[in-house]
Amino acid sequence: MKTPSLLTNPILWVAVVLTALSVLWTALGAPISLVTQIAIYALYGAGVNLLIGYTGLVPFGASVFFGCASYAAAFAIVSVVGNEFAALVLSVVFSMVMALVMGLIILRRRGLYFSLLTLAFSQIAFELAFKWTSVTGGENGIQGVPRPSFGSDMAFHIFTVASVVAGLWFLWRLVHAPFGRVLQAVRDNEQRASSLGYNTYLIKLGSFTLMAGVIGYAGALLTLMLQGVYANNLSWQHAGDPLLMTVLGGVHHFLGPLWGAIAFIVLENRLSALTENWWLIFAPIIIAFALLSPEGIHGLAQRIMRRERWTLTRAAIPARPADIAPYESAAIQVDAARPILSVRGLSKSFGSLVTANAIDLEVMPFRLHSIIGPNGAGKTTLFNMLTGVLPPNSGTITFEGKDITGLPMYARARLGISRSFQILSIFPNLTVFENVRVAVQAQRHGISGLIRDAYDLTGINDRSWSILDAVGLADQAAEPCANLPHGAKRLLEIAVTLATDCKLLLLDEPLAGLAEADRQVVAALIRKLADRHAVLLIEHDIDRVLALSDRITVLHQGRLIADGPPAEVGSNPEVIAAYLGAAKDAGAAAAPAVTRTDTTTSKPLLVVKNVAVGYGGSSVLDDLNLVVREGEAVALLGRNGVGKTTTLRALTGSLAISSGAMSFDGTDISASKTYEINRLGISLVPEGRRLFPNLTVMENLQIAARPGGLSFDAVFELFPRLKARQRAKAESLSGGERQMAAIARALVMPSKLILLDEPFEGLAPAVVKEVMEALVRLRGKVAMVIVEHHAETVLPIVDRAYVLVNGRVAFEGDAAVLEQDHKLQARLLGVVQAEATPEAVH
Known part of the structure; x- marks a missing residue:
């Protein structure tokens, strides 16, 4: 090991700090047992931090392993083995077996439920230990536990420090x-880990079991230190001690539990000597x-030294090879003449909402097959079924001739x-290199090896460098992901997707x-x-x-409406209707007649x-310019994903702008909060209505x-239906009634x-006709900006229109002009290939 890496190795610092504390306490003539306790609790906290800092699970009741292992050690020495070392081993095994059984139950739940379940188990153990007097000694515990191998407190202290450093x-x-x-x-991202091929449930179970083994060893050491065991370590009052020490020291730092244990135990010892209400001093x-240092003591020290970063692992990555091997695809042996993926009759519904309806699809190797469709067409739902995120209600999915319909995500x-x-x-909290390396590892090594350095796996490292080089990120391999620009993050996600030796790439936007x-x-890169x-x-x-694809499938309202070469799909009448609207089709609502007025002389609002x-x-809107005048109705149009809803979010203050300026009625609102903007007179009728479901119409x-x-x-005059339904809860309203209530709420x-x-x-x-008529009646009384996917629906009832293309205004002008110019509509909004990126049309 090189000298610099030796000096920064946290284990060296653990040994140095515990040795220094031992020397200091001995020189002061203070009981060495306090430093012994610090060492034990540092290991206790480190075991807990294996779950919190590394796995993202927060156990409120890890004390169940600490306390139960303490009793196991006492029983083993007194009644079974009579030897401290054998008792320590038995305590670790007991803790791990108990954790395995508990984990099979409680790891089915996440977040707060997991935390509370650990606390519940700890409290159950406390009740048993406190009240089963004949076995556990009840309130008095088990006292006089022999420690024959250690003739003095100092001998046991040296053993404890050595074994804690080893742990x-x-x-x-x-x-x-x-x-x-x-x-x-x-x-960082459990779903992403699962999508790479990891069985995250078993991984969490493994970390939970290992945590219990580490904590169980610490609990057994405490029994030997005290030469007794008591139930109070299992009680809810002490269940949070290791969590508190870990957070106090720094949950995102390997040495955090050590600093937390020192601070907690020394302060408890000193403050409790001053007053029995020492928590009144410690809590502040x-x-x-x-409030001041969420990263704890270690984070505070880093802030002072201006070196803020997580130190849960070393920062270095493996050395870059002199020559990076070219990327090779694992799909090269696939038969190009046979479909790699076949879907038959795939359907999915959520209650009455059908998002996929009997979809049939085939994907061929070495082809770029695109899926398009308006908002809500079911595209992402289809991806989620193909990858195992969602189970289909019916239908089959076949991959390379194998039925995978029932397989979980990691198996696919x-x-x-x-x-x-x-x-x-x-x-996000791993480096660029580690993002790719952990994905490569999923297929080529899995999780085997508990103490072998992952960076010694040369084949995995070389493959990772090849993939990074293929996407152009080799020079940024050591960067934390948080430091990357959005474009580089998209490239990294593609690299992570490639790293699993995939044969089929599913790329979602x-x-x-x-x-x-x-x-x-x-x-x-995608075309390549x-x-x-x-x-x-x-x-x-x-x-x-249209320019890149070999084949295109179009979904609309959960149905497959077209499938074929780009030129064929682009001219399909049903596809054109899906994108441009079908207001003139039979059964569609005809727009009410309106009299447009010249609004150019009105005051800009x-x-x-x-x-x-x-x-x-990311960059969604770029150099957006927009004017809405008093009493004017304006349509904001564009294909999916061009920034229409983002524009509304920026206007209402729920999304901060990166540059530029916005003013409303003469007041600058560029940095205003949402409620401030609303009080100035801007109201939003959001997509999805977002009423308060348990309140009535009138209460909303x-x-x-x-x-x-x-x-x-x-x-109620504007929406007569609402008057009749004013006492009905919003959750019981139809979709149209909810939309009316949402508009009424803004008015x-x-x-x-x-x-x-x-x-x-x-x-x-x-x-639709009823809502349109209401909006027409509002014309001139209040200004409106209407975001709508179908131009033919909204253009007849507005004065002017803006069309966005890829975050920029591509058209600005009279709605009547755009309404009559069907070629322009098709170019800006339909499924046709533009000759060039549209410039703004006035």
Whole structure:
């Protein structure tokens, strides 16, 4: 081991700190048992931190293993083996067996339920220990436990420090082993870890069992230190001690439990000597750390040294090879003449909502097969069924001739199906290299090896470098993912998806939120990957889909309506109707007649200048300019994913803008909070309505009503249905009635501008007509911005229109002009391939 790495090794610092404390306490003439207790509790806290810091599970009742192992050690020495070393081994085995049984039960639950279940088991153990007097000694415990191998407290102290250092060395090696590295992936993103081929339930069970073994050893040491055992360590009053020490020291730092144990035990010892109400002094210290240094004592020291980072593992990555081997696809042996994936009659419904209806599909190797469709078509639901996230209600999925319909996600990944996610899904607290390496490990090594260094697996490291080089991220391998720009994160997600030796790549909106330069890079990579894999792509950038794809499948309302070459699909009448709307079809609602007025002389109400906005480093809107005048009705149009809803979120303050400026009625709202913007007069009618389901229609309106808004009588005149249903709970309303209630709720506020997000979505034609008529009656009284997917539905009732393409305004002008220009509509909104990225049309 090199000297620098030796000096930064935390195990060396554990040994140095415990040795220094031992020397100091001896020099002061203080009882060495206090330092012994610190060492024991440092190991106790480190065991708990194996779950919290590394696996992401929070056990409120880890004391069940600490306390029960203490009793097991006492029983073993007194009645079974009569030897301390054998008793320690038996206590560890007992704890691990108990954890295995408990884990099979409680790991079926997550989050708070898992935490409470551990606490419940601890409290049950306390009740048994406290009241089963004939066996446990009850309140008096078991006293006089012999310790024949250690003639003095100092001898036992030296043994304890040595064994605690050895225990922490084991944990340090464990977290750098293949198993330990996967724990961190599960902590960061369990679904993503499962999609790579890891059985996350068994991994969590393994970490839970190992935690119990470490804690059980610490509990047995405490019995030997005290030469007795008592029930109070199992009680709820002490159940949180290890958790408190870990958080106080720093839950994201390997040495955190050591600093926490020192602070907790020394402060408890000193403060309890001053007053029996020592918690009144200690609690404010904990509160101060929680508020001022959430990363605990270790994090505070790092902040002072300006070196803030998690130190749960070493920061280094394996050395980059001088020559990185070219990436080779695992799909190269696949028969190109046979479908790699076949879907027959696949259906999925959520109650009465059908999201997939008898879908038949075949995916061929070495082809880019894209799936497109309007919002709510069922595209992501299909992906979720193909990868095992959702079970289908009926139908079959066959991969390479094998029926995989009932297989879990991790089993499908092991067969060669890999996916990316609509919302960026990587491991944010791992490095770029480790993201890819842990994915490669899933197929080529699994989790075997508890103390072998994962970075010594040369074949896995070399494969990881090959994949990083293939996507252009080799130079950023050592970067934490949090430091990457959004485009690089998308490339990393594709790299992680490739790393599982996949034969079929499922990419869910990989271009979402990317700037144009990044779109070109990622699109070129996807096209290149399709030459060596089967690629199934969901994407809203229709122009690129048509340009890149070998085959396109179109879904609409859960049905497959077209499947074939891009040119054929692009001219399909049913596809055109799905994208541009079918307002003129039989049964569709005819728009009410309106008289448009010239609004150019009206006072500008909302002014948006050069606004850019995105999510988590992504770029959704770029250089957006928008004007809405008093009393004007404006349509905001565009294909899926171009930034329409993002625009409304920015206007209402629920999404902070990156640059640019917004003003409303002369007031700058660029940095205003949502409630401040609402009080100025902007109200949102959100997609999905979002009423309070357990309140009646009237109660929903009463909560929103403020002086200056429409009266209840006025909104009931606008929506007569609501008057009859005013005492009905919102959850019992039909979709149309909910939409009416959502609009009414915006009107009872003093609104100058109403933003309506997809107000006609999912409504029957008769209800669409009723809502349209209400909006027409509001024209001129209040300004409106209507986001709508189908242009033909909304253009007849608005004054002006904006069309977004990839986050920019591609058209701005009179609604009547766009309504009559069907070629322009098709170019901007339909399924046709644009010759070039549209420039703004006025």
